[in-house]
Amino acid sequence: MGKMPHDLMEKYIYTRLGEIREDVLIASKPGIDVSVTWIKDDVVLVSHLDPIVGAVKRIGWLAVHIACNDIATAGVRPRWIMSLILLPEKWDPDMLDTITSDIDQAAKELNVSIIGGHTGYAHGLNRPLVSISAMGLGRYNDILLASMAKPGDSIIVTKGIGLEGTAILASDFKDILLSKGVSEKVIINALKYFNEISVVKEAMALAEAKLVNAMHDATRGGVAEALLEMAYASNTYIEVYEDKMPLKDETRIFAEKLNFDPLWMISSGTLIISVLPENEDKVIKILRDMKISSSVVGKVIRRNKPRVLIHRREGYEETLDTLEPDRDELARIWSEYPRA
Numbered sequence: 293m294g295k296m297p298h299d300l301m302e303k304y305i306y307t308r309l310g311e312i313r314e315d316v317l318i319a320s321k322p323g324i325d326v327s328v329t330w331i332k333d334d335v336v337l338v339s340h341l342d343p344i345v346g347a348v349k350r351i352g353w354l355a356v357h358i359a360c361n362d363i364a365t366a367g368v369r370p371r372w373i374m375s376l377i378l379l380p381e382k383w384d385p386d387m388l389d390t391i392t393s394d395i396d397q398a399a400k401e402l403n404v405s406i407i408g409g410h411t412g413y414a415h416g417l418n419r420p421l422v423s424i425s426a427m428g429l430g431r432y433n434d435i436l437l438a439s440m441a442k443p444g445d446s447i448i449v450t451k452g453i454g455l456e457g458t459a460i461l462a463s464d465f466k467d468i469l470l471s472k473g474v475s476e477k478v479i480i481n482a483l484k485y486f487n488e489i490s491v492v493k494e495a496m497a498l499a500e501a502k503l504v505n506a507m508h509d510a511t512r513g514g515v516a517e518a519l520l521e522m523a524y525a526s527n528t529y530i531e532v533y534e535d536k537m538p539l540k541d542e543t544r545i546f547a548e549k550l551n552f553d554p555l556w557m558i559s560s561g562t563l564i565i566s567v568l569p570e571n572e573d574k575v576i577k578i579l580r581d582m583k584i585s586s587s588v589v590g591k592v593i594r595r596n597k598p599r600v601l602i603h604r605r606e607g608y609e610e611t612l613d614t615l616e617p618d619r620d621e622l623a624r625i626w627s628e629y630p631r632a
Contacts, residue, residue, distance in 0.1 A: 295512060298322065298615040322615065323438045323525025325362040325508070336432045338368040342511070343376075343423035349463045350486060351422050352377075352394030354456075357490045358511060358560045359424035360402050364492040365507040365563070366437065367499030368430035370402060375409035376423040383413050383420075391420060402492055436499060438525035441506040441566035445592040447532060448565040448575060450584055451488055452540040453515045454547070454557030457622045459485035461546050468629055472549040482542040489561035494584055498565070503575050506566040510559035512620050516602065517556065518564050520612045523598040526566075532590030533603045552621040555602070566592060 296305075301322070309319055317336060318328035329337045340362040344355040352375075360370040375395055379387060388411070399406050404426070414421075452458075461469065462482035469479055491509055498504050506526070510518035515537065523530050539554060547554050565586075567575050572588060579586045600612040 295615075295620075317432065318435075318437070321525070323508075323521035323523075325438070326366045328366075328432070328435060330432075331429070334431045334433060336430055336435065337427060338363055338366050338430055338435065339425065339427045341423060341425045343421060345419055345421045350394055351420055352391040353398040353486075354489065354560075355422040355424045356395055356398035356402070356404075356426075357492075358509075359426040360404060361489075361491045361495070361509040361560060363426045363428045364495035364499075365509050366430070367434050367495070367507075368428040369496055370404050370426045370428045370492065372405050372407045372427045373399060374407060374425040375411075376421075377409070377411040378417060378421040379413040380417040380419065381413060381415050387420065391422060395422070395424075402490070434499070436504065436507055438506050438508045438522045441522050441526040441528055441530075441592050442568075443528060443592050443594045444569065445505055445566040446569050446572050446588050447519070447530060447590045447592065448567060448572070448586050449515060449537055449589045450491075450494065450563040450565070450579060450586045451561055452485075452538045452543060452559075452585075453510075453562060454543045454554035454559050454621075455485050455540070455562050456489055456511075456560040457514070457557035458482050458540065458543045458546055459489070460558070460622060461550070461625070462542070465550075465625070465629065469546065469549060474545060474549055478542050478545055482546065485540070485542070485561070491561060491563045494563060494579060494582055497578055497582065498575060501574070501578060503571045503578070504565050504567045508564040510562040510564060512558050512622075514554070514556045514559045514621065515562060515564065516553075516600070516612065517615070517619065518559070518562075519600045520598070520615060522564060522566065523600050524615065526592070527595055527598060529593045529596035529599045529601070530590060531593050531601045531603075534605045535603075536587055536589040538585055538587050550625055552625060556619045557621040
């Protein structure tokens with residue numbers, strides 16, 4: 293599932309948000325993954341909706357964790373979800389059983405309640421589509437947004453780039469990877485990355501410690517797109533170094549065999565953190581105590597036209613200044629191997 297071009301989003305989405313109400317404190321805009329609605333006093337409702345169609349196995353589990361990640365990166369603990377399940381025309385009860393069981397399991401893991409939704413099937417779908425709306429309550433002055441990244445901040449990246457995509461490839465593309473010479477052991481190791489896709493625990497720990505200025509979960513488009521979204525949201529110029537990015541061996545092997553760029557591979561579970569330099573070590577220690585690896589990969593340079601400069605491992609520089617909805621490595625691989 294791809295993203296719409298930024299210019300069309302500006303023209304047809306961000307200018308058509310219905311009635312302008314005073315209780316809507318933060319609404320849709322580039323790089324901002326949540327909406328914030330006033331409830332009472334300083335209490336606000338933080339909400340987010342995210343669909344998933346790029347995976348087959350564990351789609352319900354993934355959808356819940358990915359939606360709740362965005363609530364947590366705002367510094368709010370997710371409490372409720374609603375689910376939309378659309379099945380292919382040739383669905384069967386086992387498919388519905390698997391998806392709803394996975395949604396229930398993920399919700400219990402995160403201590404969130406499923407409060408409603410819709411389930412059906414649709415003509416023209418060849419894979420299930422699951423969309424989750426997640427919600428939580430927080431205090432307005434404690435909300436963290438990608439727009440809060442500040443010049444001078446260090447950029448920290450956790451776990452590994454291309455994390456979610458690596459796990460999905462191991463699950464849904466196993467036979468193709470085996471045919472390309474990838475060992476069973478490497479694939480089994482990559483499957484374990486599903487267990488790292490949630491960022492709720494670490495995001496909440498960092499938010500409660502009040503050490504970070506902004507956090508962003510790297511979803512479709514990977515770490516590269518997430519950095520650019522943060523730059524757009526905060527109107528900043530961000531500079532990073534590819535050779536400082538955490539890269540797991542399994543991701544590197546898959547990238548070589550399937551010819552993809554890990555920086556642009558979907559990476560839910562990888563947290564992008566903007567933090568004052570003097571708080572770097574404290575943030576890294578909190579993460580390390582939670583057995584989460586992290587690396588300082590660059591910094592926020594200045595307020596500027598949104599831009600990301602990537603110093604590539606090969607020695608050249610890549611400048612990103614336009615949100616690129618077509619740079620989705622998992623979607624490209626699905627198009628090349630549609631029957632995987």
